[in-house]
Amino acid sequence: MTKAHPTLTERCRQEGLRLTGPRRVILQVLEASDDHPDVEELHRRVEAIEPGVNIATIYRTVNTLAEHGLIERHSFADGRMRFEIVPETHHDHFINVETGEVVEFRSDEIERIQEEIARQYGFDIVSHTLDIYVRPRKG
């Protein structure tokens, strides 16, 4: 048996965050999401489970979760912030410019070269975003 990663709820407890009713639902929605929802979409999904949660609570919760390193914020070209649980292993994103669909990929080689170049410039990498806007190949 491989040991499953700690759930978001467990990680919240570890971080000393309170598990309130609204927060539990938001965590559940985040766990169930395999895409990159924005705040409004999260709100919609939360409302579907338990109506009455204010959108300001979604905003505050994602901010808290991001500050504690439990979720990642993304800002693709459309403006709004999007979120996903911090993945086990880092990945970057293709964004289909026609549909907005997001596809994840990882290149160990690109990651390595980034480190190499940063070192040449005398920098330590804190984080990075590689967003590749694409369209399906014709023919």
Place this chain on the structure above:
Amino acid sequence: MTKAHPTLTERCRQEGLRLTGPRRVILQVLEASDDHPDVEELHRRVEAIEPGVNIATIYRTVNTLAEHGLIERHSFADGRMRFEIVPETHHDHFINVETGEVVEFRSDEIERIQEEIARQYGFDIVSHTLDIYVRPRKG
């Protein structure tokens, strides 16, 4: 003698954009900028040359120039849009998280691998942004 690239003003004319007073000053400011100014900073620089240009005009002009492919928009982590003339050869950016300073770099290798991976996924690349947030190496 190498032939100099067409100036922004020339490219505007090619695109059929009118060369008004305010617009000429904005183009001049963009040509003179070797950093990545946001709209307020552009406005400040324009006002220093010719007061009275409204900030809405700056917004409209950078949008027009970007739509015509004459300048690039960037959105680093600080929220506001930043701009630079479309460079002769593409580059990516380091952003110093302590100072906000932006340093440009280019890796042919990273560019090549991106194309390779996109092809594997069945995509054509439209554009991409690689923003690496860094801090000066200690020691």
Place this chain on the structure above:
DNA sequence: CTCATATATGCGAATCACTCGCATCTAAGC
């Protein structure tokens, strides 16, 4: 050179995503 008109500008109002103030509520430790 003069005119006609599509474009651009100034200005204030509007929008949009997001944040804040504050009264109220509640999870969680004792």
Place this chain on the structure above:
DNA sequence: GCTTAGATGCGAGTGATTCGCATATATGAG
């Protein structure tokens, strides 16, 4: 069961960007 720091709901506030509209002007035609 208390206590209290932290969380929530709600409405107001922000900051960046866009829009509506009246006015001005660049540019091409004549």
